[in-house]
Amino acid sequence: MHASGTHKELIAEIKALVASNDKYSLKGLMHPLHEVDIAEIMDKVNLEEAKYIYLSLENEIAAEVLLHLDEETRERFLKSLSSKEIAEQIIDNIESDDAADVLSELKEEKQEEVISYIEDQEVAENLVELLSYEKGSAGGLMGKEMVVVNVNWSIAYSIRSMKRQAEDVENIFSVYVVDEEEKLLGTLSLRKLLFNTTSSRDKIADIFVSEEMISVSPEDAADEVATLMKKYDLVVLPVLDNEKLIGRITFDDVMDVMQEEAEKDYQMISGLTEEVESTDSVWAHTRARLPWLLIGMLGGLASAQVIGLFDIEANVRMAMFIPLVMAMGGNVGVQSSSIIVQGLANGSFKDLSIFKSLIKELGVGLVNGFICSLIVFVVCYVFNVGLSLAATVSVALFAVIVISAILGTLIPLTLNKFKVDPAVATGPFITTTNDIFGIFIYFIIGQMLMT
């Protein structure tokens, strides 16, 4: 990797330059660094030092750096800036989708104040529009910076217009062709324009073939947009409102969505309520972990009650296999539920009915249950625990595996039906549920076979 990165030595050097108030050397040191790296450095030093660094940057760089700060650091930074400074130093220097994201982190009054300081009327209107879309929707991801030509324009005029439009667009990717009503007709590749041999008096219509385009509506969900762009390998995706081109979504936004979605599902299955990193505070870790631990604890206490229902003293040796029954129920439940959640997430699931997946899970559960029960029966028999206990354990194991597979399928599918994130049911929730059911089944079967 040849990216500059943020080594400890570099940070130490920067801290020393800030301490000695050496702005000139600091600027020299920061100049070759990528904005992302500068942001990473600012996240790692204290707020005073970060501000000193921030003020030493040019406005365009500073605005980009701000975008890449940790959310917490950015929040503190934004608080220390006036609405006028935010409008002129930041909003004016970043693309509209990023600007809307920054604004959405401010209070509503401050949002309006910042927008009132934006000089370019069109920019202000675009931001108001972007802020009107919900977070997590295609509208919330899209930017207004595009290069658009009218199909009836001459090529010469189009090139002049594109040149003007291109000033605001970091990555052009596609030139969109629209009709008089701003309806999207297709794209024109830069390559075609660059290497075209037609006369410049020709119209766009002469070198352009209308085509069916993949597009989304502003209300479409962000994760569906990500799935779509991933599926079709799209670097950019137009957003249409009643066929009218209103914005575009680029690959980098979608990469963020993909990562967030994956992390969210991973947190759920891990039993974490929020994103938390090793470097976060003990308090942040406790906040993220304790809720799920308490649910597990409740489940454990409920299991104790279930065991209390039965006369365990009559069959003390049954206690030995409580861990086995619980472990299998939990593992099977997590397997089944995670397959459902991944299937729902990547869209592979939509062709399958609930009924069909239950039948499939039943099949898998029967096979796995049969194999595991058989092995356990043989092991128990060899270890001479007694025929009735061996039978109880293996029959219970079979039942628990099958039932856990069904619960692991049914619960996330039901949650999904009621518009609750099915990933909730992948971690401690499913293991806790299955623990209680499993113990109950084990002792019921024990009561039947052991007496």
Next chain:
Amino acid sequence: MHASGTHKELIAEIKALVASNDKYSLKGLMHPLHEVDIAEIMDKVNLEEAKYIYLSLENEIAAEVLLHLDEETRERFLKSLSSKEIAEQIIDNIESDDAADVLSELKEEKQEEVISYIEDQEVAENLVELLSYEKGSAGGLMGKEMVVVNVNWSIAYSIRSMKRQAEDVENIFSVYVVDEEEKLLGTLSLRKLLFNTTSSRDKIADIFVSEEMISVSPEDAADEVATLMKKYDLVVLPVLDNEKLIGRITFDDVMDVMQEEAEKDYQMISGLTEEVESTDSVWAHTRARLPWLLIGMLGGLASAQVIGLFDIEANVRMAMFIPLVMAMGGNVGVQSSSIIVQGLANGSFKDLSIFKSLIKELGVGLVNGFICSLIVFVVCYVFNVGLSLAATVSVALFAVIVISAILGTLIPLTLNKFKVDPAVATGPFITTTNDIFGIFIYFIIGQMLMT
């Protein structure tokens, strides 16, 4: 979403056209479809039907469709084609990175045979080079299609050369500028060329400013490449071998890597040995799930042995709280290990030493352990289980939470140190380990406090 998609009705219609041998209508129906959708349809019909569809497609479309088939379907298709057909119909019509991926799925002899049928010597050499890189490395992701100009060329000559080179490149993204020794100096944006007002007798050197570029070596790991491109929002990344430009990696390849990495980690924590979808066969599901279930079973049997070590008959009521102790150990272990695994994956971990993260986990474990133990003690006391049992359960719970947090941290970090994927330790592995430890601790403490 306005993508065409693959509805049941469409598939039924296609099947009917194939059955009635109506090639003409079939072609008309397929024409507006995206290659990805055609591939999805071919995955869903039987092999005979899929072949009929495949043969109705133009070569360029057919080659792209082949790339998007399920691996299994593609394997069967490739087997039915001769080496000459693979070379002429497929390899010639797709980009080099995809071509290398297709070839790598063939046996070595067939690979060589296919390459011998490729007419363009340069294409063949490129493929041999790409095949020499390991899967999962930057070299394995990169393609040879680029637009490259020499810094000393005139702009007029550069444009002629670019036009020629661009024929093979689907998305140009960047024009790379190299020196006489093919060393990468920087990029030239298409925009700059398109809108440049310099005289065409100028050299590239006149309109180009050398810059420090983010790049990778062919040996770098694919997941590190993905992290890098994600971090810096790169749509394309040059691959350098001793500063010489040898290829480029595009965003779509990296999106695939990101998704694969996320899915791999998710599988591990779910207790699945391979990717498996609801639609896969019962046998595929059993194969993916049974190994981890067997590990869980072994753990359960080991726990039974541990319980057998103690005189459970003397304290039968201890059995009631086995589920509680196990559930907490498992949950805490999964939480801790998943935080480590995510930290290692997204690079946020590298600044933290093993020692520091252990201290952090110890802190979190102490806080969570204290809160949970206190609650459990009060609940046990209220439910009148007796002071000694209440004390045993809460002390054991505290110890189990702390020790599980430490194990959950230490095991993945140790695996990582020995170059084993730390994600192995997130699912059934860590819960099984913690179950055994937890039960042992519980009964040891019980022996001390209950007698």
